[in-house]
Amino acid sequence: MSSKTNNDLLLAIGIVMTQVAVLQRLLDLRRRLPHWNRLLKWLWAPAMATFVVAAIVGYKNEHLDDLYLVLAEGIIIALLLRVRDYRPARTMLLALAVPVVRRVVSTLLLLTGQQFVAPFNTLYKLWGNLNALWFFALLFVAYNQKKTIEQEDKLRAEEERARQLVANQNAELERLVAERSATLGQQAAELQAALAELRATQAQLIQREKMASLGELTAGIAHEIQNPLNFVNNFADVSTELVTELEEEQRRPTPDADLEDDLLADLKQNLLKINEHGRRASSIVKGMLAHSRTTDGERQPIDLNQLADEYLRLAYHGLRAKDKSFNATLKPELAGILPLVPAVRGDVGRVLLNLFTNAFYAVQKRQQLGEPGYVPTVGVATRRVGDTVDVKVRDNGTGIPEAVRDKIFQPFFTTKPSGEGTGLGLSLSHDIVVEGHGGTLTVASQEGEFTEFTIRLPF
Numbered sequence: 018m019s020s021k022t023n024n025d026l027l028l029a030i031g032i033v034m035t036q037v038a039v040l041q042r043l044l045d046l047r048r049r050l051p052h053w054n055r056l057l058k059w060l061w062a063p064a065m066a067t068f069v070v071a072a073i074v075g076y077k078n079e080h081l082d083d084l085y086l087v088l089a090e091g092i093i094i095a096l097l098l099r100v101r102d103y104r105p106a107r108t109m110l111l112a113l114a115v116p117v118v119r120r121v122v123s124t125l126l127l128l129t130g131q132q133f134v135a136p137f138n139t140l141y142k143l144w145g146n147l148n149a150l151w152f153f154a155l156l157f158v159a160y161n162q163k164k165t166i167e168q169e170d171k172l173r174a175e176e177e178r179a180r181q182l183v184a185n186q187n188a189e190l191e192r193l194v195a196e197r198s199a200t201l202g203q204q205a206a207e208l209q210a211a212l213a214e215l216r217a218t219q220a221q222l223i224q225r226e227k228m229a230s231l232g233e234l235t236a237g238i239a240h241e242i243q244n245p246l247n248f249v250n251n252f253a254d255v256s257t258e259l260v261t262e263l264e265e266e267q268r269r270p271t272p273d274a275d276l277e278d279d280l281l282a283d284l285k286q287n288l289l290k291i292n293e294h295g296r297r298a299s300s301i302v303k304g305m306l307a308h309s310r311t312t313d314g315e316r317q318p319i320d321l322n323q324l325a326d327e328y329l330r331l332a333y334h335g336l337r338a339k340d341k342s343f344n345a346t347l348k349p350e351l352a353g354i355l356p357l358v359p360a361v362r363g364d365v366g367r368v369l370l371n372l373f374t375n376a377f378y379a380v381q382k383r384q385q386l387g388e389p390g391y392v393p394t395v396g397v398a399t400r401r402v403g404d405t406v407d408v409k410v411r412d413n414g415t416g417i418p419e420a421v422r423d424k425i426f427q428p429f430f431t432t433k434p435s436g437e438g439t440g441l442g443l444s445l446s447h448d449i450v451v452e453g454h455g456g457t458l459t460v461a462s463q464e465g466e467f468t469e470f471t472i473r474l475p476f
């Protein structure tokens with residue numbers, strides 16, 4: 018075996034092991050394919066064995082290096098085909114395919130003793146000279162591909178870590194939201210229970226306020242209804258006497274027709290008076306019932322003149338029922354012609370009763386101060402203003418301090434001493450007028466001089 022042959026075989030071993038080293042690094046064979054990695058490490062062994070045996074026995078064959086390269090690179094190509102889904106592996110397949118094909122062609126030509134004609138032979142030699150350039154150019158491309166893939170993998174890994182971080186944060190957020198929702202649900206249940214208890218308490222307080230105003234109304238009615246009842250009783254007694262006289266006259270042998278006519282006329286007049294005062298008493302009772310019962314909210318045309326005058330007197334007699342020594346001047350100034358206003362009679366009556374009761378309370382308190390020449394006075398005035406009707410309730414009592422004037426319509430606020438008021442009267446009155454009837458309820462006052470409430474209702 019010539020030194021040239023030995024040198025060619027050793028060069029072939031170097032080429033193959035260089036390719037193996039390149040593939041190990043490029044394809045990361047130690048991690049991806051450890052079995053193939055171990056196989057490739059031993060590709061030098063058969064060539065070295067052949068080299069040693071040929072040197073010992075003196076065997077000469079100039080094609081051993083080509084055969085070894087074809088065999089070794091065939092194994093390498095088989096490996097690359099196995100991992101062809103990897104872009105750098107496909108590039109290396111292309112890098113090795115061209116020199117391997119030339120090497121196979123060269124080996125076949127040498128084994129058969131054939132060669133290309135002159136033009137093709139020149140191209141064939143040029144092909145051989147460009148093999149190394151081709152291989153290393155594609156090797157550079159493969160490394161760039163690997164770098165790009167690593168960058169993409171790194172980016173995907175970072176994206177995956179970010180996604181996982183977001184997923185973890187979302188899971189933590191969902192856990193916190195669930196905990197918060199459970200806490201809010203518990204708080205909502207507690208608030209609902211507190212609201213139910215508050216509503217029950219509010220209903221009790223409102224009922225207490227209604228019963229208080231009903232008490233005031235009942236006391237006033239007891240005095241106010243006494244007058245028509247007295248008239249009814251008196252005229253009934255007189256009518257009984259007239260009937261007795263008529264019966265006696267009719268039993269006479271010669272009745273006096275003129276006297277009978279006079280007695281019948283008087284009897285008829287008395288019955289008309291009884292009917293009139295009976296209707297008056299019935300009206301008062303109906304007003305009390307309308308005030309005391311729960312309203313269904315149905316509006317009907319009402320006469321505010323009649324309602325204001327009635328409740329003014331009822332409130333006055335209600336206070337006098339408690340304090341016989343109390344006297345006040347009543348000043349009704351009612352418009353001569355006033356349109357009927359669609360309203361809930363019981364509700365508007367409750368508002369008027371509350372305002373009149375407060376007015377009489379204020380003048381009574383000022384009277385108790387012992388001012389010389391002071392005359393308690395409570396008045397009510399009605400008038401038409403455009404498409405509305407005004408009802409003004411005015412007193413010359415203690416007045417409302419300016420510091421608390423803006424609070425008087427707030428629930429539970431009262432200027433009365435503890436035990437004398439719930440602080441719901443004006444609040445309920447404001448709601449009835451504003452929310453229930455679309456009107457307004459305003460106040461003007463000067464401390465120590467007067468207070469005037471104005472109800473304005475549309476018609």
